Amino acid sequence: xxxxxxxxxxxxxxxxxxxxxxxxxxxxxxxxxxxxxxxxxxxxxxxxxxxxxxxxxxxxxxxxxxxxxxxxxxxxxxxxxxxxxxxxxxxxxxxxxxxxxxxxxxxxxxxxxxxxxxxxxxxxxxxxxxxxxxxxxxxxxxxxxxxxxxxxxxxxxxxxxxxxxxxxxxxxxxxxxxxxxxxxxxxxxxxxxxxxxxxxxxxxxxxxxxxxxxxxxxxxxxxxxxxxxxxxxxxxxxxxxxxxxxxxxxxxxxxxxxxxxxxxxxxxxxxxxxxxxxxxxxxxxxxxxxxxxxxxxxxxxxxxxxxxxxxxxxxxxxxxxxxxxxxxxxxxxxxxxxxxxxxxxxxxxxxxxxxxxxxxxxxxxxxxxxxxxxxxxxxxxxxxxxxxxxxxxxxxxxxxxxxxxxxxxxxxxxxxxxxxxxxxxxxxxxxxxxxxxxxxxxxxxxxxxxxxxxxxxxxxxxxxxxxxxxxxxxxxxxxxxxxxxxxxxxxxxxxxxxxxxxxxxxxxxxxxxxxxxxxxxxxxxxxxxxxxxxxxxxxxxxxxxxxx
Amino acid sequence: xxxxxxxxxxxxxxxxxxxxxxxxxxxxxxxxxxxxxxxxxxxxxxxxxxxxxxxxxxxxxxxxxxxxxxxxxxxxxxxxxxxxxxxxxxxxxxxxxxxxxxxxxxxxxxxxxxxxxxxxxxxxxxxxxxxxxxxxxxxxxxxxxxxxxxxxxxxxxxxxxxxxxxxxxxxxxxxxxxxxxxxxxxxxxxxxxxxxxxxxxxxxxxxxxxxxxxxxxxxxxxxxxxxxxxxxx
Numbered sequence: 021x022x023x024x025x026x027x028x029x030x031x032x033x034x035x036x037x038x039x040x041x042x043x044x045x046x047x048x049x050x051x052x053x054x055x056x057x058x059x060x061x062x063x064x065x066x067x068x069x070x071x072x073x074x075x076x077x078x079x080x081x082x083x084x085x086x087x088x089x090x091x092x093x094x095x096x097x098x099x100x101x102x103x104x105x106x107x108x109x110x111x112x113x114x115x116x117x118x119x120x121x122x123x124x125x126x127x128x129x130x131x132x133x134x135x136x137x138x139x140x141x142x143x144x145x146x147x148x149x150x151x152x153x154x155x156x157x158x159x160x161x162x163x164x165x166x167x168x169x170x171x172x173x174x175x176x177x178x179x180x181x182x183x184x185x186x187x188x189x190x191x192x193x194x195x196x197x198x199x200x201x202x203x204x205x206x207x208x209x210x211x212x213x214x215x216x217x218x219x220x221x222x223x224x225x226x227x228x229x230x231x232x233x234x235x236x237x238x239x240x241x242x243x244x245x246x247x248x249x250x251x252x253x254x255x256x257x258x259x260x261x262x263x264x265x266x267x268x269x270x271x272x273x274x275x276x277x278x279x280x281x282x283x284x285x286x287x288x289x290x291x292x293x294x295x296x297x298x299x300x301x302x303x304x305x306x307x308x309x310x311x312x313x314x315x316x317x318x319x320x321x322x323x324x325x326x327x328x329x330x331x332x333x334x335x336x337x338x339x340x341x342x343x344x345x346x347x348x349x350x351x352x353x354x355x356x357x358x359x360x361x362x363x364x365x366x367x368x369x370x371x372x373x374x375x376x377x378x379x380x381x382x383x384x385x386x387x388x389x390x391x392x393x394x395x396x397x398x399x400x401x402x403x404x405x406x407x408x409x410x411x412x413x414x415x416x417x418x419x420x421x422x423x424x425x426x427x428x429x430x431x432x433x434x435x436x437x438x439x440x441x442x443x444x445x446x447x448x449x450x451x452x453x454x455x456x457x458x459x460x461x462x463x464x465x466x467x468x469x470x471x472x473x474x475x476x477x478x479x480x481x482x483x484x485x486x487x488x489x490x491x492x493x494x495x496x497x498x499x500x501x502x503x504x505x506x507x508x509x510x511x512x513x514x515x516x517x518x519x520x521x522x523x524x525x526x527x528x529x530x531x532x533x534x535x536x537x538x539x540x541x542x543x544x545x546x547x548x549x550x551x552x553x554x555x556x557x558x559x560x561x562x563x564x565x566x567x568x
Numbered sequence: 569x570x571x572x573x574x575x576x577x578x579x580x581x582x583x584x585x586x587x588x589x590x591x592x593x594x595x596x597x598x599x600x601x602x603x604x605x606x607x608x609x610x611x612x613x614x615x616x617x618x619x620x621x622x623x624x625x626x627x628x629x630x631x632x633x634x635x636x637x638x639x640x641x642x643x644x645x646x647x648x649x650x651x652x653x654x655x656x657x658x659x660x661x662x663x664x665x666x667x668x669x670x671x672x673x674x675x676x677x678x679x680x681x682x683x684x685x686x687x688x689x690x691x692x693x694x695x696x697x698x699x700x701x702x703x704x705x706x707x708x709x710x711x712x713x714x715x716x717x718x719x720x721x722x723x724x725x726x727x728x729x730x731x732x733x734x735x736x737x738x739x740x741x742x743x744x745x746x747x748x749x750x751x752x753x754x755x756x757x758x759x760x761x762x763x764x765x766x767x768x769x770x771x772x773x774x775x776x777x778x779x780x781x782x783x784x785x786x787x788x789x790x791x792x793x794x795x796x797x798x799x800x801x
Binding site: 288291292295296298299300301302304305306317323330333334337338418419420422423424545546 | 670671673674675678679696700703704706707708710711712713716717729730732733736740743744746
């Protein structure tokens with residue numbers, strides 16, 4: 021095959037990947053998730069003031085309602101927000117771009133790492149296509165998730181680690197990217213400190229005479245970890261692990277004071293959670309409604325990928341003398357460890373590195389199957405299967421996911437922002453009991469000045485910036501809109517509109533506080549999501565004479 | 569024929585004391601087999617015989633034993649399909665019905681004429697739903713927690729939790745070596761499970777022999793590796 025044709029094919033595949041990641045990016049997912057809005061408003065705040073929304077100058081971790089988001093995504097989001105303005109598309113841009121870059125990195129990785137394959141170009145096409153159309157890769161590329169940026173950086177480091185076996189100077193660059201990936205997402209912090217020594221141990225023969233190079237690489241990695249060391253004892257560093265882990269959870273570990281039983285239960289929980297990531301049911305069949313998992317009707321991989329996965333595993337184990345297979349096997353074992361340490365059962369968001377490794381194994385399997393097929397007709401039929409996979413992806417994501425998940429992603433609040441344009445002469449209270457992102461959504465999309473927001477939020481900090489003690493009931497005042505949990509004393513206020521979700525105001529509350537239903541906002545599936553009520557202080561509060 | 573089997577068996581027993589003892593310990597030291605006995609004593613007995621036959625057919629290169637194993641598997645499969653056929657597999661529940669009705673609007677909005685025709689309606693409203701149900705039944709046995717998680721069944725796991733790594737090692741070994749008998753057994757068991765319904769304490773019945781041989785194989789491989797390691801040290 022001529023080189024020009026090869027390049028054309030690869031360009032087409034990259035275009036397909038870019039299309040699947042950027043098509044209607046501002047509209048699907050329908051809404052603006054609380055984590056996404058937190059990152060975007062911080063980026064906007066950094067652009068205009070050089071500080072985040074709590075008035076902290078260039079933080080190491082972003083406090084963000086106590087989740088302490090790793091900083092890289094937010095800092096990179098400055099660029100699209102600066103160029104494209106305060107839009108949902110700008111907020112999602114870095115993730116979609118990372119997902120597209122991952123496809124390009126896969127091409128390079130397949131080219132350099134699998135040079136011993138007979139038909140290397142065929143494998144490159146298969147691996148590129150697998151990453152380009154895999155449900156997990158598209159799903160997370162279209163969400164504002166730091167993990168998607170992290171997997172791309174991790175894949176770059178993987179590429180250089182592979183190259184370092186031939187050209188040891190690449191080891192330093194590999195360590196550089198591995199170090200950077202720890203600032204992109206939590207899982208990479210643990211994966212990197214397990215992977216690096218094991219990689220050196222497995223390939224010690226390659227590096228035995230390149231000690232200087234190894235030391236330099238490790239030094240680069242350690243230098244990049246300095247920001248983490250600075251906040252090691254602050255509470256923020258381990259806050260996320262405390263939130264999602266089970267090691268200190270007496271609810272799960274209910275074995276009294278017996279140290280041995282506690283350890284045994286932790287080990288059991290770990291093995292149980294760890295193994296769920298290898299469950300074919302979870303990987304190839306189980307679709308789920310949870311935000312951290314997958315789209316309706318599809319799992320993280322297509323069901324049919326199970327067959328090439330088995331073939332790929334077989335190839336991997338049969339050719340363990342290959343260096344690249346050793347690396348893949350090592351990653352296959354260690355990448356689900358961070359997720360295994362958390363209490364959630366199968367949470368793919370925390371294992372994107374693992375899913376990337378599985379995609380490579382699946383690609384190897386497809387390559388093996390394709391090579392063993394002799395009939396040209398069957399080979400051509402595989403194109404039909406590819407089209408069917410794309411079709412099922414379209415139905416699951418661009419149709420069902422869009423409609424069925426619009427409520428979870430805060431779509432009704434976007435409609436509310438438009439609706440409130442007509443209530444500028446009234447005071448509005450929006451209930452924030454079940455969604456902490458409402459105030460920031462309004463602030464980001466209305467470009468509410470960051471200085472004003474910092475003044476509001478800085479005083480609400482109940483502890484120092486990196487503390488593990490966090491105020492979960494932040495109150496936002498954006499022009500005439502106040503975002504806070506509902507206080508029924510407000511119902512005696514005149515000219516007031518109260519907005520809440522369907523759980524905020526019961527029928528009993530409505531009658532008791534003499535509220536008048538003003539409007540309803542539905543999500544895309546047609547379900548009532550938000551309700552606006554006008555207060556009637558003259559009616560309700562005349563006896564108490566406390567109208568204000 | 570019986571002499572041939574006898575000779576093979578005798579020599580196998582003579583040189584494999586430990587694996588045989590291990591096999592019997594594994595077969596009877598789990599809760600699952602007793603729950604199966606509780607459910608149906610005869611099925612439990614047949615399953616023990618099937619497990620033993622599968623184990624022997626993997627260890628002895630004897631086509632007669634393989635033939636007997638798979639004949640017994642087919643008989644048990646037919647019995648299970650006829651006795652416990654999953655009548656709900658093709659019926660639509662109230663929840664499915666509500667979801668299907670709701671999705672009709674989504675498809676119509678987004679797909680237009682692709683949905684609004686006879687084939688489109690058949691595919692989206694009927695075929696996709698049924699395929700999904702079959703797939704769900706098909707994939708259910710492929711979840712480790714079904715066998716090793718203590719949370720779902722009577723507060724105990726079917727197999728001791730700490731056997732799960734050995735199961736994976738054994739399974740990987742069969743995958744690497746493309747053990748045809750295991751692959752065929754696996755697909756028959758999966759198919760039978762897809763079309764039958766049994767209570768969750770005993771289901772998926774036919775996977776019991778598979779679990780035993782995989783765990784057994786996993787332990788033996790691990791012990792061999794440890795032995796090699798000690799030799800090296």
